[in-house]
Amino acid sequence: MFPYPSGMLHMGHVRVYTISDTLQRFRRMNGYNVLHPMGWDAFGLPAENAAIERGIHPATWTTKNIAAMKETMSRLQLEFDWSREIATCDPSYYRWTQYIFLELYKAGLAYRKEAVVNWDPVDQTVLANEQVDHEGKSWRSGALVERKKLKQWFFKDLLKDIDRLDHWPERVKQMQRHWIGKSVGAEFDFPVHAKGPNQPTLTVFTSRPDTLFGVQYLVVSPEHAILNKETLPADHADKVLDFVSSLKMKQNMEKAEETKQGVFTGLYASHPLTQEKIPVFVAPYVISEYGTGAVMGVPAHDKRDWEFCRVNDIANEIKFVVEPALQELDRPFSTTEPFTAQGVLTALSGPFAGMKSKQAGKAILKQAQQLGLGRPATQFRLKDWLLSRQRYWGAPIPMVHCPKCDIVPVPQEELPVLLPLDVEFSGKGASPLTTSKEWLQCTCPKCKGPATRETDTMDTFVDSSWYFMRFTDANNLDLPFSAEKASGRLPVDIYIGGVEHAILHLLYSRFLSKFMLEKGFYSETPDTKPGHGEPFNVLLTQVSWVYPRHPKMIETGETPLISYEKMSKSKYNGVDPVSVIEAQGVDATRLHMLYKAPPSEVLEWDDSSIVGMQRWLGKVLKLASTAGTAKTEAAEISVDSLSSLEKDMYRTTHETIKQVTEALSTSYTFNTAISDLIKLTNYITSSDLAPHAPVYQHAVRSLVTMMAPMAPTVSEECWETVSGQDSTSVFVQPWPKWEAKALEKDTIDCMIQVNGKTRFRVVVPVDIAGDATEIEKQARAMAEGQKWLGDRPIRRAIVAKGGKLVNFVI
Structure with a gap:
């Protein structure tokens, strides 16, 4: 995963890129044609905030940071294909981001609508749900997030094929499933009794149509269109609208949600089958973008509804319309808590009494359909992808607003829509793009009359959702990439990065990859093993990691022995890799990152333990100098002619080759690979064999070769010693192969x-x-x-x- 150019690499970056560099070196030594590119996720708020704070243009800030980070990457001996370098803020890149946006627009997958969003009042922009913390504060500015209605741009249709991701971590797939949240059920219409000539209808979705006779109230979201002075009864309108207004702050909304607080609207709706009057409430736990923005309250058969009913004193008697089958009762049926399982319908369900839940659900839905008040439905928790941002440093959305033609796309031949340089960065009010009058005023592509450009820019996740495709043909001036070149490379064989991107980035990447496959941007071939447009074959995620700090305990004032805090750019607590490299050495630093913990576990940063890696490297250097230049090639060694001592050495070497190869090929347990190499080092060191013995030299050469992907500089030094001054690089040597016969024991x-x-x-x-x-x-x-x-x-x-x-x- 390419980095944001913040100005410095932190040790989290070092971990990701050391893993990828190790794997690409290992694969090259195994004869693979490897593409290991690098680029920059260069748009985003931090650069714009820097412009506001420091008076420097975001482009200047970003370019300077890229140069600094490239220098650090070089010092870490990270080997990238810089001929394919991209930066998402470069017009040669975002031209194609805009091109893809227009393709989505033509396909009906990009659209504009009014929606309730999370609004950061400090950064003056929309935030995704994941960018708001548990206290209702912005992940970056720390401001209390507000709920606001804005006209925004969206992408839709994000759901496909999660179960095909065989080589993704199961927890990542579960996170995506939970985010999408598919539910199969039914919709029912509840006509509302309201003042005025137009009588609205509340449509609710439920996955339990068998409980329809248990509905005792309805709840609408705070943003529901029914909540206005024209529809609400006069004696309730002010109270309802004041409650809704108080929920503008996300913190207040979450507090109300936690306490199950709601307000009666004064409205009643008719039950679709019984015509019973059902009271209508408003509460923040109902989300406007999920389903219909209204839900039915069945307190007897839903824990949340039970609690809401009790807190808001809605009903004196709870209606249990489903009960357990007699043969399933192991104790008397209790009505002091909700019964949430399926069962048999009670007499309160009228003509459906005695039916089992599944059968009754179908029968109830059928009757509602006959009355025109119900239908089968499938709902997803997943909202469409909100991609508008009210800031400057992002790809401009290539649309114009015309008073005659409404919204009109910019012709593809006029791309890119360039970011203007003459903007004002105040951090307040509307997007900075509105301050560039010359840029803002344009001609409508359709009627040729006066028009204005769209001033929202795209979420940076749009840029990062297709960049890996651009790497296949990074210098193409005519298309985002050549279909032939992309088809020969895609999908990505292994994708490495933080698990915190499991939802947004990885979900959006899957969406765009599938869309571009369907539109013929690339094709799947037998060689690439068709995967229905999935972008990444293997996903190797690392968890967040921490570093030690020494705070005072609040109550006692004592300092604990050690505590840990997540390493983060936003916390300004990242360890500087350059200082670690200068103090400890580049190979020791790389090895420490790989050895301290497997990628799936938290790495507790503690540079004091790097000394163990330094000692090991010293041992290998000494072995290389002791062994000297080999006189016998490994292919010339015959197992049958070896002595018992030599056989043990040869077997131990080949056991290590087998274990390290498997660790770097399939399990990616770099810590066990290093542990196995250390064991081989110790075995060779303690051996009674003479250093000039062919099996001894074969063991040392194998050790140096296998160490090379993880410790490239020391390995090159060692290889020069064991193969002669005129030798080629260790990285052009073939990876050692283990022999089955060598593993046999006497x-x-x-x-x-x-x-x-x-x-x-x-x-x-x-x-x-x-x-x-x-x-x-x-x-x-x-x-x-x-x-x-x-x-x-x-x-x-x-x-x-x-x-x-x-x-x-x-």
Whole structure:
């Protein structure tokens, strides 16, 4: 995942890019044609805020930061294909972002509507739900977020094929499933009794149509169109509208939601089947963008409805319209808590009494359909993608507003719509683009009359949802990328980055990738294993990580031994990689990042433990100098001609090759790969073999080669020593291959148990492994055998684990 150019890499970046650099070096050494590009997610609020605070243009700020971060990447020995470098703020890139927007608009997937949004009053822009913390504050400015109605641009149709993601972490797929939230059920219409000639109807969605006779109230969202002075009864209007106004602050909304607070609107609706009068409430737990903005309250069969009913004192008697089947009752049926399972309908459900829930749901829906007051429906919690941002530093939305023609797309041949330079950065009021009058005024492409440009810019997630496709053909001047080149490369084989992007970025990337496949931007071939437009074959996510700090305990004033805090640019607590590299060395830093924890676990930053990696590197350097230049190639070594000591060395080397290869190919457990290499180092160091022995030199060369992707500089130094001054780079060497024959053992370690308790170990030839009689003979010949077995007869011998364990019952 490409970084935002904030001006410095922090150790979180180092972790991601060390992982990717290790994998790409490993794959190259295995003969793969690797594309390992780099670019910059260069649009966004931080650069614009810097312009406001420092009086520097965002473009200047961004360019300066990119240069600084590239320098750090170079010092980390990160090997990228810089010929494909992109920056999303470059017109040569965002021209194609605008092009893709217009393609979505033509397909009916980009549209504009009025919607309730999260509004940051400090940064003066819309925020996604994930950019608002649990206290209702903006993730960046810290301001209390407001709820505001604005006309915004959206993309729609984000749902497809999550279950096809075989090589994605299950928790990421679950996060996307939860975000999408698919529910199958029915919609019912409740006609509302309201003043005025137009009688509105409230349509509600439910996944439990069998509970329709249990509806005791309806609840609408605070933004529902029915909440106005013309519709609300005069004696309730002020109270209702004051309550709705108080929910403008997201903090107040969440508080009301937590306490289950609601207000009666004074309105009543008719039940679609019984015509009973149903009171209508307003409460913040109903979301305007989800479903119809209205829900039915069935307190007997929903925990949230039960609590809302009790808190707001809605009904004296709760109507249980479903009860457990008699054979399922293990205790008397209680009406002191909601019954949320399916069951059998009670007499309160009229003609449907006695039916099971599933059967009754279908029958109730059928009757409502016959009356024109119901229909089958599927709902998704997922809102369409709100992409408008009221700021300057983003890709301009290529639309114009004409008083005659309404909204008109900019012709593709006029792209890019460039960001103007003459704007004012105040951080207050409307988008800075409105201050550039020359840019704002334009000609309508349709009627050629006067028009104005769209002043919203696109969310930076639009830029990052297709950039990996541009990498396949980064310098194309005629198209976003060549279909032929993209089809030969896509999908991305492995995508590495933070798990915090599991929803927004990864969901949007899947949406755009599928759309572009359908529109023929690229195609799937047998070589790329068709995946229905999924952008990433393997997803390797890392969790947030922390660094130690030493705060005072509030109550005692004491300083704890250690505590940890998430490392973050916004917290200004990131560790500077340059200072770590200068103090510890680049390879030790890289190894520490990979060894400290696997990507799926939290990494607690503590640079004091880097010393272990430094010591290991020192050992390898010493081994390389001791081994000297090899006289014998590995292919010339014959296992059958080796001595017992040499066979052990050769076997240990090939076991390590097998384990490290698997760790870097499939499990991505870099910590175990390093651990295995350290064990091999220690084995070689303690060996009694002479350094000039071919198997010794083969072990050292294999060690240096396998270490190279993770520790490139020391490995190059070692390789020069073991292969001669005129040798080529270690990275053009083939990755060592393990031999099945080399893994074969002449002997086996057999654990001896006596009456089920482990007592001692005996080394036996492989050809008698599992032969209890032969093992008994060897065991009795040992001092430990005499101690635990003596001359006592064996009543029974139990052989387990392929002969690696024998239990003698005496």
